[in-house]
Every structure is written in C-alpha cells, then in structure tokens.
Amino acid sequence: MTLIDAAAQSKTMAKAWGDLVDGYRRRELWWHLGWQDIKQRYRRSVLGPFWITIATGTTAVAMGGLYSKLFHLQLSVHLPYVTLGLIIWNLINASILEGAEVFVANEGLIKQLPTPLSVHVYRLVWRQMILFGHNIVIYLIIAIIYPKSWSWADLSVIPALGLIVLNCVWVSLCFGILATRYRDIGPLLFSVVQLLFFMTPIIWNDETLRQQGAGPWAKIVELNPLLHYLDIVRAPLLGAHQELRHWAVVTALTIVGWVMAAVAMRQYRARVAYWV
Incomplete structure (x- = not known):
C-alpha cells in the first residue's frame, strides 16, 4: 500500500467518527488525566482549585456591585446575573483559547502514546467542567443570600449545560486543528475573545441597553452567538423568562459546528501528529 493510499483511507468519515467514539470509550483515561491536571496545577496549595473560585467570586462581587450602581439596578438582581455570566464565560473562554492549544500542549502524548486524538479534547472539556463545578459554588452562596422562587422549568439548565459541553468539544476540535496548522490563530483568537x-452581556444587561435607547447597538448584540449560549444556562438559574430563539440558535450552531468538526477530523486528523 502506498502512502497516498494510506492517506486516502485515513480521510473517511468512519475514521473520524471512530476516533470520537473510541476516545469517549476511554473515559477512565481522560477522567484521570483531567483530575491530574487540576492536582498538578495546585500542588502544595491549601485551597487548590478554590483559588479560581475565590478569584471569580471576587470579580463577580466587584463588577456586580459597580455595574448595579452605574445602571441603577438592584444588587439582588444584578449580582447573580453577573456571577453566572462570568462562570459560564470562563467555560466558553477556556474551550476556545485552551482548545486552540490542546494538541500543541499535548505534543509528547500525541507522538508517544497511541490514543485517539479526541482524548485530548475530552480531557480539556472534563477539566473545565471540574472547574465549572467549583465556580458554581459562588452562585449557590449568592442564591442563599438572595433567594428566588424555583419551578420545574428551571430544570432546563441540565440540557442547556449538555449543549454547552457539546459545543465546547467541537470548538476545541476545530480550533485545535486549525491552530496546530497555523500558529498565528492562537494570538488572533485571544484578541477576538477579549473583544x-x-x-x-456578562457584566451589563442587554435589557438595560435597550431601555437606554442604544438603538443599533442592541441589534448588533443580538448577532453575538455567545449571548444565546449564556442565556440558555443563565435564564433558568435566575428564574427568568426563557426565549425559544436562544435555544433555536444554539441548537443550529451545535449542528453546524459538529458538521465542521467532523469534516476537520476526516481531512486533517492524521496530520496533527506531524504538525505539533
């Protein structure tokens, strides 16, 4: 078999799908590696990953208090809003920025350990979900201080988080492959994510923007897909009205994203080991 034939056989959807499935089946491996990442990062630290929780909580309290005064909003309403926004944003932010470095950062494992490429992405997303679990403690504390009424509709946060995880996986796959081939993608993504x-609407409220007559800016905000990702998780936890359009947009982007990830895996999965 020639190298051309071998390359052609590797560029099949079955191979790409097999990588994703086989990687998922090796849950014990990426679960263990994800936990090890957390332990290694905070080795010999008394509070461990709760330092991130403290940092996120401090930022949320500071920004929530400041912007509630600037926009003349009740602290009991705006503080939970900002807190959840920052917690969800940290998860999305990591899937983009760390996702762009996921294969480069695991160069040694990719070259030496014969595992599916998707294992490294699952490891990244699992690690971020662990940190998300630590950070959500902040919201639980605030929810105790400022209690709200709960309903069965609020359980929609569970499928919402499931959609977020699915999106984190395809985002990390796509940007990981792209940034491995073109190393300028990482710094570019950092600038875009900052913007x-x-x-x-994380530290400010889009409804307040409309009330203050922002005009075209309010429409521009609607074009930001991250608004919809934030809302499907934040609205149920705040007991706010949930709009179907947010779910429709996120579902559509999830399907489109996974199609792009499947194509990227089919075309370039075998080349990543040579690019890192």
Missing part, C-alpha cells in the same frame, strides 16, 4: 467579552 467578545465586552460585547457580550
């Missing part, structure tokens, strides 16, 4: 942070 998106200020253009996304």
Whole structure:
C-alpha cells in the first residue's frame, strides 16, 4: 500500500467518527488525566482549585456591585446575573483559547502514546467542567443570600449545560486543528475573545441597553452567538423568562459546528501528529 493510499483511507468519515467514539470509550483515561491536571496545577496549595473560585467570586462581587450602581439596578438582581455570566464565560473562554492549544500542549502524548486524538479534547472539556463545578459554588452562596422562587422549568439548565459541553468539544476540535496548522490563530483568537467579552452581556444587561435607547447597538448584540449560549444556562438559574430563539440558535450552531468538526477530523486528523 502506498502512502497516498494510506492517506486516502485515513480521510473517511468512519475514521473520524471512530476516533470520537473510541476516545469517549476511554473515559477512565481522560477522567484521570483531567483530575491530574487540576492536582498538578495546585500542588502544595491549601485551597487548590478554590483559588479560581475565590478569584471569580471576587470579580463577580466587584463588577456586580459597580455595574448595579452605574445602571441603577438592584444588587439582588444584578449580582447573580453577573456571577453566572462570568462562570459560564470562563467555560466558553477556556474551550476556545485552551482548545486552540490542546494538541500543541499535548505534543509528547500525541507522538508517544497511541490514543485517539479526541482524548485530548475530552480531557480539556472534563477539566473545565471540574472547574465549572467549583465556580458554581459562588452562585449557590449568592442564591442563599438572595433567594428566588424555583419551578420545574428551571430544570432546563441540565440540557442547556449538555449543549454547552457539546459545543465546547467541537470548538476545541476545530480550533485545535486549525491552530496546530497555523500558529498565528492562537494570538488572533485571544484578541477576538477579549473583544467578545465586552460585547457580550456578562457584566451589563442587554435589557438595560435597550431601555437606554442604544438603538443599533442592541441589534448588533443580538448577532453575538455567545449571548444565546449564556442565556440558555443563565435564564433558568435566575428564574427568568426563557426565549425559544436562544435555544433555536444554539441548537443550529451545535449542528453546524459538529458538521465542521467532523469534516476537520476526516481531512486533517492524521496530520496533527506531524504538525505539533
């Protein structure tokens, strides 16, 4: 068999799908590696990953208090809003920026350990979900201080988180492959994500923007896909009204994203080991 024939056989959807499935089946491996990443990062630290929780909580309290005064909003309403926004944003932000480095950072394992490429992405997303679990403690504390009424509709946060995880996987796959081939993609993404942070209703409220007569800016905000990702998780936890359009947009982007990830895996999965 020639190298051309071998390359052609590797560029099949079955191979790409097999990599994703086989990687998922090796849950014990990426679960263990994800936990080890957390332990290694905070080795000999008394509070461990709760340092991130403290940092996120401090930022949320500071920004929530400041912007509630600037926009004349009740602290009991705006503080949970900002807190959840930052927690969800940290998860999305990591899937983009760390996802772009996921294969480069695991160069040694990719070259020496014969595992599916998707294992490294699952490891990254699992690690971020662990950190998400630590950070959500902040919201639980705030929810105790400022209690709200709960309903069965709020359980929609469970499928919402499932959609977020699915999107984190395809985003990390796509940007990981792209940034491995073109190393300028990482710094470019960092600049874009910084801009998106200020253009996304995390520390400010899009409803307040409309009330203050922002005009075309309110429409521009609607074009930001991250608005919809934030809302499907944040609205149920805040007991706010959930809009179907947010779910429709996220579902559509999830399907489109996974199609792109499947194509990227089919075409370039075998080349990543040579690019890192």
